[in-house]
Amino acid sequence: MANAVFPLDLFLFLLFSSISLTLATNYPLSTKSRWIVNESGHRVKLACANWPSHLQPVVAEGLSSQPMDSISKKIREMGFNCVRLTWPLELMINDTLAYNVTVKQSFERYGLDHELQGIHNHNPSIVNIPLINAFQAVVHSLGRNDVMVILDNHKTVPGWCCSNGDPDAFFGDPKFDPDLWMLGLKKMATIFMNVNNVVGMSLRNELRGHNHTAKDWYTYMQKGAEAVHTSNPNVLVILSGLEFDADLTFLKDRPVNLSFKKKLVLELHWYAFTDGTGQWKSHNVNDFCSQIFAKERRTGGFLLEQGLPLFLSEFGTDQRGGDFEGNRYMSCMLAWAAEKDIDWAVWALTGVYYFREGKRGVVEAYGMLDANWHNVHNYTYLQRLSVIQPPHKGPGIKHNHHKKLFHPLTGLCLVRKSPCHESELTLGPCTKDEPWSYSHGGTLEIKGGTQRSCLEGETMVGKSVKLGTRCTKVKRISATKMHLSFKSKDGSLVCLDVDSDNNVFANRCKCLTGDSSCEPASQWFKIF
Ligand SMILES: *[C@@H]1O[C@H](CO)[C@@H](O)[C@H](O)[C@H]1NC(C)=O
Ligand SMILES: *[C@@H]1O[C@H](CO)[C@@H](O)[C@H](O)[C@H]1NC(C)=O
Ligand SMILES: *[C@@H]1O[C@H](CO)[C@@H](O)[C@H](O)[C@H]1NC(C)=O
Ligand SMILES: *[C@@H]1O[C@H](CO)[C@@H](O)[C@H](O)[C@H]1NC(C)=O
Numbered sequence: 001m002a003n004a005v006f007p008l009d010l011f012l013f014l015l016f017s018s019i020s021l022t023l024a025t026n027y028p029l030s031t032k033s034r035w036i037v038n039e040s041g042h043r044v045k046l047a048c049a050n051w052p053s054h055l056q057p058v059v060a061e062g063l064s065s066q067p068m069d070s071i072s073k074k075i076r077e078m079g080f081n082c083v084r085l086t087w088p089l090e091l092m093i094n095d096t097l098a099y100n101v102t103v104k105q106s107f108e109r110y111g112l113d114h115e116l117q118g119i120h121n122h123n124p125s126i127v128n129i130p131l132i133n134a135f136q137a138v139v140h141s142l143g144r145n146d147v148m149v150i151l152d153n154h155k156t157v158p159g160w161c162c163s164n165g166d167p168d169a170f171f172g173d174p175k176f177d178p179d180l181w182m183l184g185l186k187k188m189a190t191i192f193m194n195v196n197n198v199v200g201m202s203l204r205n206e207l208r209g210h211n212h213t214a215k216d217w218y219t220y221m222q223k224g225a226e227a228v229h230t231s232n233p234n235v236l237v238i239l240s241g242l243e244f245d246a247d248l249t250f251l252k253d254r255p256v257n258l259s260f261k262k263k264l265v266l267e268l269h270w271y272a273f274t275d276g277t278g279q280w281k282s283h284n285v286n287d288f289c290s291q292i293f294a295k296e297r298r299t300g301g302f303l304l305e306q307g308l309p310l311f312l313s314e315f316g317t318d319q320r321g322g323d324f325e326g327n328r329y330m331s332c333m334l335a336w337a338a339e340k341d342i343d344w345a346v347w348a349l350t351g352v353y354y355f356r357e358g359k360r361g362v363v364e365a366y367g368m369l370d371a372n373w374h375n376v377h378n379y380t381y382l383q384r385l386s387v388i389q390p391p392h393k394g395p396g397i398k399h400n401h402h403k404k405l406f407h408p409l410t411g412l413c414l415v416r417k418s419p420c421h422e423s424e425l426t427l428g429p430c431t432k433d434e435p436w437s438y439s440h441g442g443t444l445e446i447k448g449g450t451q452r453s454c455l456e457g458e459t460m461v462g463k464s465v466k467l468g469t470r471c472t473k474v475k476r477i478s479a480t481k482m483h484l485s486f487k488s489k490d491g492s493l494v495c496l497d498v499d500s501d502n503n504v505f506a507n508r509c510k511c512l513t514g515d516s517s518c519e520p521a522s523q524w525f526k527i528f
């Protein structure tokens with residue numbers, strides 16, 4: 001993959017197709033079983049980016065680099081339809097901060113003169129307005145550009161988040177008074193009562209810390225949910241799990257008890273480090289990924305089976321390519337997210353932070369945008385997300401029973417090379433509707449056309465794999481079931497593989513188990 005070049009026309013095609021699939025959403029939203037739907041009961045899939053606005057200056061990041069409308073447009077252009085906009089509780093419970101501190105004063109307080117100059121240049125209208133009005137201006141800019149907003153109460157005191165020892169990690173901690181929190185939620189819900197594009201509120205990010213208990217979770221989260229709903233019945237009420245939002249297991253035995261219906265969504269976070277430091281490095285990737293599939297089901301995925309929506313509201317990895325564990329995790333996570341067709345928000349939209357953990361101008365390695373807040377940071381990474389942007393199933397989504405053969409390493413799908421080379425295979429955009437079917441007998445077939453067209457075994461290690469009439473039996477082997485194996489011409493077992501030019505060829509099945517130094521992802525295909 002290191003030298004793979006991403007063709008611009010393919011990228012534009014992906015962009016165009018995802019935009020046409022997600023435009024014209026209508027609010028408010030509600031839930032129907034595990035799906036989020038609009039008023040006609042049609043599925044609306046949340047494909048969001050996290051836009052931080054909870055750090056010390058309490059101003060949405062990036063406004064010193066680009067006009068807010070340009071950022072909003074860029075969000076749509078990249079195929080996202082929504083933003084999880086973070087805010088610190090102080091913005092709602094400290095009126096001096098919200099109404100008496102202007103953007104200018106807030107930047108001056110932290111010595112951010114250069115950044116303030118940038119705001120003057122790119123967003124002059126917010127320089128002298130109070131912080132709360134600047135926050136509202138960002139929400140309105142997103143609305144003008146048809147971007148939905150989920151207001152996420154990220155923490156109490158403005159600043160970077162999160163660790164176990166924070167004074168605002170859990171209810172009852174020195175900086176986490178449940179009553180003030182509820183007051184703040186009510187105010188936020190009320191302020192955005194008639195702002196249509198605000199579709200949800202995420203009540204508190206990453207509950208955690210030494211004092212956390214499931215018992216208190218129910219007590220306060222249910223109260224908080226009622227408080228939000230009473231103040232603004234339009235918004236989805238989104239509840240984070242425990243352990244940095246990596247654990248919703250406790251909901252298995254005791255569902256959330258609320259007075260209202262069709263507005264509850266649970267949220268879950270999943271990064272490489274969620275799976276334990278060093279774990280992606282020290283295990284066989286294929287075995288570990290299958291264990292992690294099971295873990296994700298246990299800690300949150302089961303909710304989908306119970307008919308509750310689950311929002312994967314933070315995930316991501318270093319986009320500069322050097323994060324060994326993050327790269328391994330990313331293919332596994334994407335396969336899961338695609339199969340579940342889950343609602344999600346990537347961490348993060350940033351760019352560069354004005355001021356983070358005492359340092360100015362900190363670049364976000366996980367960010368979708370470059371430090372200039374305009375260029376896409378890494379097109380390959382965006383391409384990998386593009387498959388999970390449009391909805392694939394759910395109420396109102398045309399379901400044609402065609403399967404996709406998703407290759408998470410590239411974010412592409414198995415497709416025919418061209419109409420005149422019907423028998424040759426390559427990788428292409430997943431939006432191309434290839435009528436694949438996969439039977440229980442193990443035939444992998446493209447339906448339609450005049451004659452049968454299925455995967456043939458008439459090949460050898462290192463040679464291309466073709467479609468034809470002499471169908472071979474394709475088995476999903478290995479613990480992840482993502483290796484597609486079949487018998488080659490000489491009778492040996494081979495797997496579908498992809499080289500750096502996206503040629504699809506037969507290869508020895510690799511990294512099935514054991515070896516922890518081996519990378520299986522070029523041979524991973526998720527059929528969904
Ligand atoms: C729901 O979404 C569908 C598909 O985008 C759209 O056709 C329909 O008009 C929407 N209905 C409402 C009430 O928003
Ligand atoms: C805001 O500032 C004005 C004048 O500077 C002051 O009178 C008022 O009490 C302040 N309000 C808050 C909520 O701090
Ligand atoms: C409220 O915000 C102002 C301005 O940031 C700050 O000076 C003050 O200490 C805050 N009050 C409390 C109670 O945190
Ligand atoms: C946990 O609760 C105790 C007692 O209420 C409190 O003193 C302590 O500060 C809390 N721990 C943290 C990390 O906030």
Ligand SMILES: *[C@@H]1O[C@H](CO)[C@@H](O)[C@H](O)[C@H]1NC(C)=O
Binds near residue numbers: 257258
């Ligand atoms: C749910 O909450 C209501 C109102 O607080 C209460 O009457 C009811 O017993 C609760 N149900 C369960 C199953 O806990």
Ligand SMILES: *[C@@H]1O[C@H](CO)[C@@H](O)[C@H](O)[C@H]1NC(C)=O
Binds near residue numbers: 002
């Ligand atoms: C972009 O991301 C891909 C994987 O998502 C990675 O392989 C590649 O090295 C990254 N490219 C750059 C220039 O950082």
